[in-house]
Amino acid sequence: PQAVYLSDYTPPAYLVDKVSLVFRLDPAATRVLSRIEFRPNPDAAPGQPLVLDGEKLKLIGAAVAGEAVKDGDHTQTDTGLTIPASRLPAEPFVFEAEVEIDPSANTALEGLYMSNGMYCTQCEAEGFRRITYYPDRPDVMAPFHVRIESDEKVLLSNGNPGASGDGFAEWTDPWPKPAYLFALVAGDLVAAKDSFTTRSGTPVELGIWVRPGDEGKCDYALDALKRSMKWDEDVYGREYDLDVFNIVAVDDFNMGAMENKGLNVFNSKYVLASPSTATDMDYENIEGIIAHEYFHNWTGNRITCRDWFQLCLKEGLTVFRDQQFSGDMRSKPVKRIQDVLQLRARQFREDNGPLAHPVRPSSYIEINNFYTATVYEKGAEVIGMLKRLVGDDGYAKALDLYFDRHDGDAATIEDWLAVFQDATGRDLSQFGRWYTQAGTPRVTVTDDFKDGTYTLHLKQETPATPGQPDKQPQVIPVAVGLLNPNGDEVQPTTVLELTEEQQSFTFDGLSAKPVPSILRGFSAPVILDRKTTTEERAFLLAHDTDPFNKWEAGRALAKDVLARMVTDRAAPGPAYLDALERVARDETLDPAFRALALRLPSEDDMAQTLFDAGVTPDPLAIHDAREKLMLALAEHLSSVLPGLYEDMSIPGPYSPDSKAAGCRALRQTALAMMARLDDGKTAAKQFRDADNMTEQLGALGVLLSVGHGQEELGTFYRQWQLDRLVIDKWFALQSSLAAPGKAADTTLALTRHPDFDWKNPNRFRSVIGGLATNAAGFHDPSGASYELVADWLIRLDPMNPQTTARMTTMFETWNRYDADRQALMRGALQRIAATRGLSRDTTEMVGRILG
Ligand code: HT7
Numbered sequence: 001p002q003a004v005y006l007s008d009y010t011p012p013a014y015l016v017d018k019v020s021l022v023f024r025l026d027p028a029a030t031r032v033l034s035r036i037e038f039r040p041n042p043d044a045a046p047g048q049p050l051v052l053d054g055e056k057l058k059l060i061g062a063a064v065a066g067e068a069v070k071d072g073d074h075t076q077t078d079t080g081l082t083i084p085a086s087r088l089p090a091e092p093f094v095f096e097a098e099v100e101i102d103p104s105a106n107t108a109l110e111g112l113y114m115s116n117g118m119y120c121t122q123c124e125a126e127g128f129r130r131i132t133y134y135p136d137r138p139d140v141m142a143p144f145h146v147r148i149e150s151d152e153k154v155l156l157s158n159g160n161p162g163a164s165g166d167g168f169a170e171w172t173d174p175w176p177k178p179a180y181l182f183a184l185v186a187g188d189l190v191a192a193k194d195s196f197t198t199r200s201g202t203p204v205e206l207g208i209w210v211r212p213g214d215e216g217k218c219d220y221a222l223d224a225l226k227r228s229m230k231w232d233e234d235v236y237g238r239e240y241d242l243d244v245f246n247i248v249a250v251d252d253f254n255m256g257a258m259e260n261k262g263l264n265v266f267n268s269k270y271v272l273a274s275p276s277t278a279t280d281m282d283y284e285n286i287e288g289i290i291a292h293e294y295f296h297n298w299t300g301n302r303i304t305c306r307d308w309f310q311l312c313l314k315e316g317l318t319v320f321r322d323q324q325f326s327g328d329m330r331s332k333p334v335k336r337i338q339d340v341l342q343l344r345a346r347q348f349r350e351d352n353g354p355l356a357h358p359v360r361p362s363s364y365i366e367i368n369n370f371y372t373a374t375v376y377e378k379g380a381e382v383i384g385m386l387k388r389l390v391g392d393d394g395y396a397k398a399l400d401l402y403f404d405r406h407d408g409d410a411a412t413i414e415d416w417l418a419v420f421q422d423a424t425g426r427d428l429s430q431f432g433r434w435y436t437q438a439g440t441p442r443v444t445v446t447d448d449f450k451d452g453t454y455t456l457h458l459k460q461e462t463p464a465t466p467g468q469p470d471k472q473p474q475v476i477p478v479a480v481g482l483l484n485p486n487g488d489e490v491q492p493t494t495v496l497e498l499t500e501e502q503q504s505f506t507f508d509g510l511s512a513k514p515v516p517s518i519l520r521g522f523s524a525p526v527i528l529d530r531k532t533t534t535e536e537r538a539f540l541l542a543h544d545t546d547p548f549n550k551w552e553a554g555r556a557l558a559k560d561v562l563a564r565m566v567t568d569r570a571a572p573g574p575a576y577l578d579a580l581e582r583v584a585r586d587e588t589l590d591p592a593f594r595a596l597a598l599r600l601p602s603e604d605d606m607a608q609t610l611f612d613a614g615v616t617p618d619p620l621a622i623h624d625a626r627e628k629l630m631l632a633l634a635e636h637l638s639s640v641l642p643g644l645y646e647d648m649s650i651p652g653p654y655s656p657d658s659k660a661a662g663c664r665a666l667r668q669t670a671l672a673m674m675a676r677l678d679d680g681k682t683a684a685k686q687f688r689d690a691d692n693m694t695e696q697l698g699a700l701g702v703l704l705s706v707g708h709g710q711e712e713l714g715t716f717y718r719q720w721q722l723d724r725l726v727i728d729k730w731f732a733l734q735s736s737l738a739a740p741g742k743a744a745d746t747t748l749a750l751t752r753h754p755d756f757d758w759k760n761p762n763r764f765r766s767v768i769g770g771l772a773t774n775a776a777g778f779h780d781p782s783g784a785s786y787e788l789v790a791d792w793l794i795r796l797d798p799m800n801p802q803t804t805a806r807m808t809t810m811f812e813t814w815n816r817y818d819a820d821r822q823a824l825m826r827g828a829l830q831r832i833a834a835t836r837g838l839s840r841d842t843t844e845m846v847g848r849i850l851g
């Protein structure tokens with residue numbers, strides 16, 4: 001397959017002034033009639049052919065300027081239609097076409113497809129070309145008029161509703177948009193409705209469209225939507241711009257959700273919630289994803305990307321905005337810790353392996369493979385650093401300028417950086433390397449203290465990554481504070497700007513050598529390397545005023561202890577256990593923070609940590625050590641846990657608010673430890689008594705992790721067998737928590753369960769993806785799990801290349817492990833690669849992972 005290069009970008013030869021579409025819906029033979037008003041682009045070379053993308057379309061007929069396009073007048077291939085310049089008027093002209101498509105055969109879920117009998121579209125990144133012939137690139141923006149003809153009860157598209165009647169509905173979207181934001185939904189749907197009045201007084205009708213019976217599960221999503229709309233007005237000054245905002249929940253979806261203009265389409269998992277079926281984590285995800293897609297209305301839709309290399313322009317910024325929102329709605333420190341945990345688990349993992357790529361990649365084969373943690377999460381971190389460097393006021397000015405200058409544009413990262421330069425006067429040329437250099441910088445810190453002056457010596461190094469052997473120094477904002485040996489802060493947070501390979505920074509007038517708190521708030525997405533003692537870490541855990549670094553100190557302690565348990569079979573020492581006991585007992589700390597501080601690092605995190613330290617990780621030894629540490633901690637905290645468990649129980653009906661969720665998180669942490677002491681008795685009772693999914697599922701997970709819960713699994717299944725989203729959890733729990741030696745067999749058995757509907761991405765991810773989160777089970781030395789996963793990826797690929805390709809990342813860490821496991825993993829990957837007819841998506845991913 002052919003790669004696409006950023007350096008090859010050329011502007012479109014023709015621009016579009018207006019698109020009119022008619023859909024005559026039929027499951028197997030939908031007709032799409034298009035009328036597209038083209039005009040030559042004054043910024044492109046004149047006299048070019050009209051190149052239209054189109055895939056899996058049956059062309060019924062086409063015309064240019066009212067004249068039918070005949071055979072010989074055009075070239076038609078598997079990927080599109082080209083009409084030579086000689087056949088085109090020099091002036092603006094109308095292109096018309098009629099095509100036929102088969103939504104019922106569309107299992108890839110790109111373009112127009114059917115999900116549970118309902119019509120649905122997914123056009124990002126390049127799905128519109130499966131709907132009709134069109135210049136399917138984000139820098140071609142146009143207003144759309146859509147007429148849907150169908151007997152389905154509800155007919156929806158982008159923009160504002162127009163005429164409707166028996167068997168038809170029309171929609172007009174006045175805002176020019178790229179084709180990837182097009183959406184159409186038709187089916188037997190009902191809406192949960194509400195309204196929002198913008199700050200300038202315009203009423204907006206809100207609708208969440210779901211299958212009949214699910215309308216009672218939309219309250220939280222609607223509330224999150226209204227809070228998002230208000231927040232974007234208050235914090236970014238951005239108002240909504242249509243009369244309606246609709247969201248549709250669908251069961252078959254490759255990703256989380258999609259920000260189509262005025263008609264978001266969501267994976268039902270991120271919309272539907274009731275206390276008895278959704279966990280606290282589900283509620284939090286719903287809030288964050290509703291906000292994310294809504295915020296795209298300005299950062300993505302009104303200002304879109306010039307080309308797909310600029311994906312981080314909309315995704316990094318929108319993730320940053322949704323993280324800010326969730327921090328404002330909940331607890332900022334807790335949100336920051338959660339985001340960093342996720343960044344390290346997903347993005348650092350990616351950056352450390354064969355799939356490492358810059359936040360703005362410079363080439364791709366299949367763009368769907370670049371919706372990555374690096375583009376999204378590191379992209380958000382880069383914006384966080386910019387904000388830190390230019391300050392809150394500078395950031396606000398730059399964003400105002402961005403919206404003023406680029407509204408209606410398809411913009412680039414250069415445009416983005418230029419608004420910061422112009423708004424703040426700061427030269428950002430070196431900062432731009434964050435967008436072009438892959439890899440996680442390692443910042444090594446040493447210090448000295450002499451005559452009242454404390455000096456920090458910082459050194460940065462970014463490892464080689466695929467295609468990028470040499471790295472230049474980056475601008476790294478390192479937020480630092482200093483504490484006196486008695487625990488008082490003597491230097492409040494200040495930001496050091498590390499721009500060279502090595503730099504020293506001094507602090508004068510100190511009476512004693514301070515304890516430094518470095519990289520406060522995780523001020524840059526780097527690995528901090530500093531030799532410290534257990535005592536110093538325990539000191540920071542007790543005294544640091546920066547909540548992130550307070551948590552980080554406990555985390556580092558746990559990692560040290562676990563690493564020594566794995567490598568030297570050392571028992572956990574009292575310094576760690578006592579420090580955690582202080583956290584467990586400290587009622588001044590937010591319960592959600594305490595839950596995070598008491599949670600042990602994941603097995604995958606430990607594997608990466610050991611690998612970074614030059615040790616080949618043994619997943620079974622890590623699992624064992626983690627289990628032992630959990631037991632040691634449980635024993636050490638045995639006098640605290642029952643009280644904690646009781647204190648954190650909340651009387652009254654379930655509420656998903658963050659305070660209550662924090663208490664439940666701490667209660668769950670206590671329960672998991674207690675199960676190591678009481679053989680799961682408390683968990684079994686909680687399972688029986690639970691009146692909400694957080695506590696029911698939490699108890700079941702704990703039971704499984706201590707080798708019980710078989711009976712409860714049956715009870716749970718019987719209770720929830722008609723609820724797809726809950727049964728997804730039931731599947732995921734079993735593959736992710738199966739005991740190491742049993743994971744492959746358990747997962748194999750799950751794939752034979754009558755409810756294993758493998759064509760549904762959520763179900764496939766629950767079962768097969770669940771196995772990947774079970775590090776010790778996935779890396780079983782026999783290679784059985786690798787083979788099982790490979791079998792299923794090979795099977796899924798012809799149906800759904802996008803989800804298959806994404807799931808090959810289960811193997812991205814192969815180079816961390818011992819020679820036997822490496823050979824087994826590479827063998828599984830090679831078997832996938834050798835599959836005849838393998839999709840372009842999966843071929844690219846497997847090729848990159850194998851290197
Ligand atoms: N912008 C959306 C990305 C997305 C997507 C991309 C490729 C294939 C399917 C997809 N579904 C949604 C989601 C977002 O980031 O907001």
Ligand code: ZN
Nearest residue numbers: 292296315318
């Ligand atoms: Zn997004």
